[in-house]
Amino acid sequence: MIEALALDDDLMNFYLDSLELRQQMDRIVRVPSDQAIQRILGFSYHYPFNQPANLSV
Known part of the structure; x- marks a missing residue:
């Protein structure tokens, strides 16, 4: 998974956006x-x- 994130900018951006949403x-x-x-x-x-x-019940 780490390798996939490192190799795919779109996947990394999605991951980072997801982390931010989770924090919010x-x-x-x-x-x-x-x-x-x-x-x-x-x-x-x-x-x-x-x-x-x-x-x-």
Whole structure:
């Protein structure tokens, strides 16, 4: 693979572009919206505590 990258400029450029994209994607931070958090909390507040888990799925 190293030899192929060294011999093919297009392949090397693609590889370097891919590395850059990977680094950029690693920096992406997803944060849920306040509305999503409130919906989850609202659901959990109303979820019955004594309901057994459905393990037959």
